[in-house]
Amino acid sequence: xxxxxxxxxxxxxxxxxxxxxxxxxxxxxxxxxxxxxxxxxxxxxxxxxxxxxxxxxxxxxxxxxxxxxxxxxxxxxxxxxxxxxxxxxxxxxxxxxxxxxxxxxxxxxxxxxxxxxxxxxxxxxxxxxxxxxxxxxxxxxxxxxxxxxxxxxxxxxxxxxxxxxxxxxxxxxxxxxxxxxxxxxxxxxxxxxxxxxxxxxxxxxxxxxxxxxxxxxxxxxxxxxxxxxxxxxxxxxxxxxxxxxxxxxxxxxxxxxxxxxxxxxxxxxxxxxxxxxxxxxxxxxxxxxxxxxxxxxxxxxxxxxxxxxxxxxxxxxxxxxxxxxxxxxxxxxxxxxxxxxxxxxxxxxxxxxxxxxxxxxxxxxxxxxxxxxxxxxxxxxxxxxxxxxxxxxxxxxxxxxxxxxxxxxxxxxxxxxxx
Amino acid sequence: xxxxxxxxxxxxxxxxxxxxxxxxxxxxxxxxxxxxxxxxxxxxxxxxxxxxxxxxxxxxxxxxxxxxxxxxxxxxxxxxxxxxxxxxxxxxxxxxxxxxxxxxxxxxxxxxxxxxxxxxxxxxxxxxxxxxxxxxxxxxxxxxxxxxxxxxxxxxxxxxxxxxxxxxx
Numbered sequence: 001x002x003x004x005x006x007x008x009x010x011x012x013x014x015x016x017x018x019x020x021x022x023x024x025x026x027x028x029x030x031x032x033x034x035x036x037x038x039x040x041x042x043x044x045x046x047x048x049x050x051x052x053x054x055x056x057x058x059x060x061x062x063x064x065x066x067x068x069x070x071x072x073x074x075x076x077x078x079x080x081x082x083x084x085x086x087x088x089x090x091x092x093x094x095x096x097x098x099x100x101x102x103x104x105x106x107x108x109x110x111x112x113x114x115x116x117x118x119x120x121x122x123x124x125x126x127x128x129x130x131x132x133x134x135x136x137x138x139x140x141x142x143x144x145x146x147x148x149x150x151x152x153x154x155x156x157x158x159x160x161x162x163x164x165x166x167x168x169x170x171x172x173x174x175x176x177x178x179x180x181x182x183x184x185x186x187x188x189x190x191x192x193x194x195x196x197x198x199x200x201x202x203x204x205x206x207x208x209x210x211x212x213x214x215x216x217x218x219x220x221x222x223x224x225x226x227x228x229x230x231x232x233x234x235x236x237x238x239x240x241x242x243x244x245x246x247x248x249x250x251x252x253x254x255x256x257x258x259x260x261x262x263x264x265x266x267x268x269x270x271x272x273x274x275x276x277x278x279x280x281x282x283x284x285x286x287x288x289x290x291x292x293x294x295x296x297x298x299x300x301x302x303x304x305x306x307x308x309x310x311x312x313x314x315x316x317x318x319x320x321x322x323x324x325x326x327x328x329x330x331x332x333x334x335x336x337x338x339x340x341x342x343x344x345x346x347x348x349x350x351x352x353x354x355x356x357x358x359x360x361x362x363x364x365x366x367x368x369x370x371x372x373x374x375x376x377x378x379x380x381x382x383x384x385x386x387x388x389x390x391x392x393x394x395x396x397x398x399x400x401x402x403x404x405x406x407x408x409x410x411x412x413x414x415x416x417x418x419x
Numbered sequence: 420x421x422x423x424x425x426x427x428x429x430x431x432x433x434x435x436x437x438x439x440x441x442x443x444x445x446x447x448x449x450x451x452x453x454x455x456x457x458x459x460x461x462x463x464x465x466x467x468x469x470x471x472x473x474x475x476x477x478x479x480x481x482x483x484x485x486x487x488x489x490x491x492x493x494x495x496x497x498x499x500x501x502x503x504x505x506x507x508x509x510x511x512x513x514x515x516x517x518x519x520x521x522x523x524x525x526x527x528x529x530x531x532x533x534x535x536x537x538x539x540x541x542x543x544x545x546x547x548x549x550x551x552x553x554x555x556x557x558x559x560x561x562x563x564x565x566x567x568x569x570x571x572x573x574x575x576x577x578x579x580x581x582x583x584x585x586x587x588x
Contacts, residue, residue: 326579360583
């Protein structure tokens with residue numbers, strides 16, 4: 001029997017993860033086959049394809065895809081791979097196109113994936129184009145929930161709503177923040193970290209590290225006149241099923257949905273009061289209060305993070321090696337918000353989040369140093385994720401949300417002998 | 420562009436070159452408060468995203484990497500001098516190379532400048548390279564050229580493998 005990858009001992013209140021889970025090439029390959037090939041994975045947001053013929057190219061779990069709204073208005077996703085010899089068909093990041101031409105031998109595809117022009121066609125057999133033989137290959141499944149599009153590379157997979165389980169309710173909280181809808185703000189933060197991808201899963205929903213890792217950010221909020229309310233950091237962690245989890249908590253910083261801070265002035269207060277009144281009218285007092293005043297850090301298994309905190313970030317990432325991951329991070333805003341509110345939303349985002357913020361660089365430093373530490377896994381083999389394990393309702397700064405992820409990860413990755 | 424080299428423009432060019440080289444030296448030697456003094460009271464520092472063109476990018480409309488007004492720039496400097504700024508503790512080794520300096524406009528008080536940069540950052544056994552071009556708006560304040568706006572347009576496809584911009588470019 002192989003050594004276990006996790007120890008989940010509820011009686012003793014101990015939960016441990018083997019550090020080789022972060023370093024092993026074999027486990028990395030198992031994750032590729034058993035997780036990234038078998039789960040619903042985030043592709044993009046509906047607002048990125050508002051009009052017919054708009055497209056975005058994206059890499060999802062290492063595979064290049066075209067995400068496109070066809071001439072007929074239908075949203076589709078194709079492997080961005082020529083069926084002929086495998087060259088990347090569309091080499092632009094985004095744009096408008098009725099067709100895509102492969103540069104290598106000139107095959108042209110309509111934006112619904114069908115072959116439109118087969119160069120040198122007379123030299124091919126008469127039925128060569130039949131049965132979709134020359135079409136762009138569509139991903140096996142594409143579906144959306146609350147404006148978020150997901151793909152599955154697995155044919156036989158449960159429907160997206162079933163897969164999302166309890167995360168649906170929290171996706172709604174993000175999607176319903178305006179009756180006008182939500183949109184991805186232009187500009188992507190594209191970066192990589194020299195660390196295992198699961199470290200970023202943990203870090204994205206880690207309420208425990210803020211005080212120490214982000215001491216300078218908290219100093220900054222304290223130094224800056226009018227950037228804080230009297231609200232305390234407090235809240236809970238929830239297991240949403242299927243490996244998804246969220247922490248939901250109050251916090252002192254401003255939230256551009258409707259938690260006002262003095263820095264935003266009287267005019268800002270009037271506007272956020274209006275926003276809040278609209279939320280109450282549309283969703284009721286309880287929902288409005290939850291939406292406006294509580295922060296949420298959510299992981300949707302395996303690699304989507306939606307953090308609705310001082311701004312909303314949508315972050316997805318995938319490993320390229322046991323010790324390297326690629327990250328794409330987007331800002332999500334309200335479609336009809338004023339210029340003032342959009343500006344503060346972006347400003348709030350940059351203060352904390354992202355490669356140039358006052359917080360993310362310190363997370364990167366922590367993650368990269370964990371990865372270094374894991375080199376000693378033969379001698380110091382276990383990570384501890386036990387915090388709050390005996391609590392009846394774990395706090396936002398406990399580790400229930402990470403345990404939810406790890407249990408699902410272990411269920412999918414470990415073979416019978418390792419469980 | 421018509422190239423002119425009046426005595427006045429040569430002096431201006433020398434003044435700009437000295438400012439940019441001096442700035443690079445302050446950043447390389449972590450004299451960040453002195454660096455901050457190079458900015459006007461309304462000065463700002465910007466790093467736009469790499470998937471929006473430099474002409475189109477606007478910090479009020481696009482997600483930047485960095486968009487600091489003077490107040491946040493001061494806070495950035497305070498942060499970078501702390502032990503709890505973990506990304507830069509212990510501090511990395513930094514080397515700025517500034518080149519291709521071009522005086523683009525000069526109305527006597529405000530001066531537009533572009534320049535190329537390569538910034539090396541070494542820490543934890545890794546050397547990361549940041550490549551791109553600067554755009555400066557400078558203003559003459561009491562006979563001294565000050566930075567009103569410094570924009571660093573990265574000539575990169577994102578921050579891979581740099582991960583972060585924890586130093587000042």
